[in-house]
Amino acid sequence: MEINGSRFADHINTLAEIGKIGETGVCRLAHSKEDRQAVDVVKGWMEEAGLETRIDCFGNLIGRLEGKDQDKPILMLGSHIDSQPYGGRFDGTAGALGGIEVVHTLKDQGIDPNRTIEVVCFSDEEGSRFNKGVFGVRGLIGQLEEGELKRKDKNGVTRLEALREFGVEPDVSQSPVYQPGDIEAFLELHIEQGPVLEADNKPVGIVSAISGPIWLTVTLEGFAGHAGSVPMNLRQDAFLGAATITKEFNELVRNEGTPNTVGTVGSIQNFPNSRNIISEKVEFTIDLRDIDIEARTNLEKKLYQIIEKTASELNLEYSVSEDTKSEPRYCADWIKDIMKQEDEKLGFQSPVLMSGPFHDALFMSYISDYGMIFVRCEKGISHNPLEYAEMDDLQKGVELLYHTAAKIAQS
Missing domain, CATH: 3.40.630.10 (Zn peptidases)
Incomplete structure (x- = not known):
């Protein structure tokens, strides 16, 4: 040597x-x-x-x-x-x-x-x-x-x-x-x-x-309320939205991705972050990668559909910022x-x-x-x-x- x-x-x-x-x-x-x-x-x-x-x-x-x-x-x-x-x-x-x-x-x-x-x-x-x-x-x-x-x-x-x-x-x-x-x-x-x-x-x-990686930051906004008094069907729970998107994103990558596709939710910020307050605002990151650009693009489109559908069903406002996107x-x-x-x-x-x-x-x-x-x-x-x-x-x-x-x- x-x-x-x-x-x-x-x-x-x-x-x-x-x-x-x-x-x-x-x-x-x-x-x-x-x-x-x-x-x-x-x-x-x-x-x-x-x-x-x-x-x-x-x-x-x-x-x-x-x-x-x-x-x-x-x-x-x-x-x-x-x-x-x-x-x-x-x-x-x-x-x-x-x-x-x-x-x-x-x-x-x-x-x-x-x-x-x-x-x-x-x-x-x-x-x-x-x-x-x-x-x-x-x-x-x-x-x-x-x-x-x-x-x-x-x-x-x-x-x-x-x-x-x-x-x-x-x-x-x-x-x-x-x-x-x-x-x-x-x-x-x-x-x-x-x-x-x-x-x-x-x-x-x-x-x-x-x-090529895609890095997204997703922000969901609902309405804070008392954890003991707001009925489940009247809640605008931003954390529930984040959890739902995370679960469905994971299933999307596993079921429709290539063998090289990986997807991760890695960082999450919760406001007001109290055990007895319904979450009003949650911000979390998404990392999606694949060597196949067409496969990644298809998954990205479906991810946006998941985010939009979840926000609509839970009566949440949402925004998505694209932090990194490389082929x-x-x-x-x-x-x-x-x-x-x-x-x-x-x-x-x-x-x-x-x-x-x-x-x-x-x-x-x-x-x-x-x-x-x-x-x-x-x-x-x-x-x-x-x-x-x-x-x-x-x-x-x-x-x-x-x-x-x-x-x-x-x-």
Whole structure:
């Protein structure tokens, strides 16, 4: 193995101490003090690898190694180091630190790349704090939306305030930073967050595509009343509406979705949230994903019908906001071919598989060819402190990333 496996493992384990919860969990919310502490530590590792570093106005940490030919489109590697509030040690982190290890190994091998390489730790991939993620990568490619900096977390802190506390001055006028043609390829390593590699008994997989997510926020408004005195047939119960929609949405996905369709209600806010008051207002999120865009569109239409029907039957007002909507994006064949060639030399026999979760790579695909490498994780668990990947598997993934990146960097 050409990468320095012990150095990579030490970086993984050291970063896991920042925002540590329990024995194995991590909480590093976007733009938080823990996030900034992690960025500063990783920035130091980038500089040790020979990268010139900067933190941009979106909170992205970017390291750059100049190539011999300045006219060539650059090679970009990366992922994220922010986490879910109840997250694990490897989600995002493995890819971000794997990208640094690739450059450090090039330095160790005395290789000066023909094309410039950048390693990026993207800001707020997870989206859990402000209910809209992949902020940093969307800033780089010009996909920020109106009001992004006004979005508030559950404590009423705006993204603008959080970024300033993080230590940068946000400037959406700087977006986009990269144009199509600036980047030859974007490569991202990530734990699978699914059970396929474990079922195949393979440490590493080559990704074929990322399914497209839809994120919706549904608001239902009824009328508050005394839980003991309002008859059941006269109630306008917003929470009952949310429960009904959740149940019917689940049944819709199970009965009419493809094998790759997944649907989730993940966050709910209830007002006035008292045990003896009928709920007046409920806001909840819906996450719908599929690799098949036609199948997803059909389910989306039927979901709206469920919402409208439920609100009508329960005499509720409703609104739906679309927070994210992305089409499935396919990995570049030429990058997959390089991965397969290098994988064969390494003897990993890695299978090809799709990604249900979205990643920074999905958005980079709008301006660049991209490729992804997955690493086996135990029982497919992620977004949970029980998330676990064997270090040997992670090192194999980074080794394949290194050989793929070196081939592209020298092309």
